[in-house]
Amino acid sequence: MSQDSTSTRIVIRRKRGHEEDAPHGSWKIAYADFMTAMMAFFLVMWLLSLVPPKDLHAIAEYFRTPLITAITGGPKYDHGSTVIPGGAPTVIPQSLIPSESDAEAEQDRHDTLRLDGLRQEIEQLIETDPVLREFRPQLLLDMTPDGLRVQIIDQQNRPMFATGSAQVQTYLRDVLRHLGPVFNRIPNSISIAGHTDSTQYASGERLYSNWELSADRANAARQELVAGGMSEPKIKRILGLASSVSLVKDNPGAAVNRRISIVVLNRRAEQRIDKQNAAGAPVTHLDALPEPQAAPSLPRFAATP
Incomplete structure (x- = not known):
């Protein structure tokens, strides 16, 4: 027997086991x-x-x-x-949530800053403009509860108006026409008031008094502001206060009591005026009114309002 026939082939069979499952890490996330x-x-x-x-x-x-x-x-x-x-x-x-009062306060703050900026601008204009700088002693600027007030006061040797009338002097016309365009730079409305001293007309108060004179002078100031370039719709009201609000209370006949007061109204003052105007009954019809006649220049006592 040959060696090949007698040799034994040994075959080893190994049973393959199941693969282990991969480890799960979901519990780590939890x-x-x-x-x-x-x-x-x-x-x-x-x-x-x-x-x-x-x-x-x-x-x-x-x-x-x-x-x-x-x-x-x-x-x-x-x-x-x-x-x-x-x-x-x-x-x-x-x-x-911003309340209504917070919003109102914020609007008031912006309004105050805007008026304060206008005040600084006018003060700078007075210092740089030769016309306004000449009349610096007659220009008063201050902040009031109603807004920025610009007052143009009289001097004994330099009155703003002709004696006993609302005729504007040349230098006052120049001042008003220089200030007119400045008021256009903010949206606030304007209130103009005329003031006189306490000296009365010789003819008494029946025909033409300090009340009419102060109102006419305030309106004349309005005309010059508009002629200088100020937008006319900015005018909220014209007031004639005669000598009821004196600048120098101890001397109601002083020349400085004769003045024009221009107030750039703040937001609350405008709202108050609008509410006062809306408080009356609505007017549906107005009869034709006669054209107003020019007031005569009447003689007055010693001083001129």
Whole structure:
């Protein structure tokens, strides 16, 4: 027997086992989420421990209050059937929503800044313009509750108007026409008032008095401002105050009491005037009125308003 026939072939069979499943890490994600939630919880608890007890009560009241009540105010109990408490679409607390009073205060602040800027601009114009600089002693600027006031006062040797009339002197015309365009730079309206001293007309108060004279002078100042380039719709009112508001109360006959007062009205003053004008009954028909006649220049006593 040959060697090939007698040799034995040995075959080893190995049973292949099942492969082990890959390890799953989903539990790690869940654990991480849990730890994050716990950290956030303890962080909130720590922050609440720093809040004073009175503030904690306010916070608790906020979460117990319906959403619409927290925003607009009202009863603290919600009787509605909506899913969102109070039916409001926002969760912004009332304290974070600008109230009407806050908006009004902000508008007043911007109005004050605008008028203050106009005051600085006029002061700079007076210093740089040769015409206005010459009359610097007769120009007074100050802030009043109604707005920025520009007063042009009389001097004994340099009156603004002809004696006993509303005829504008040449130098006052130049001053008003230089100021007119400046008032166009802001949207605020203008109020113009005329003032006289306490000296009365010799003919008394029946025909033509200081009241008519002061009103005519205020209107004459309006005409010069408009002629200088100021927009006429900016005029809110024309006043004739005679000697009722003296600049020097101890000396009502002083020359400085004769003046033109121009007030650049602030927002609240304009609203107040508009409400006063709207308070009366509406007028549906006006009869034709006669054309006003020019007031005569009447003699007065010693001084000239």
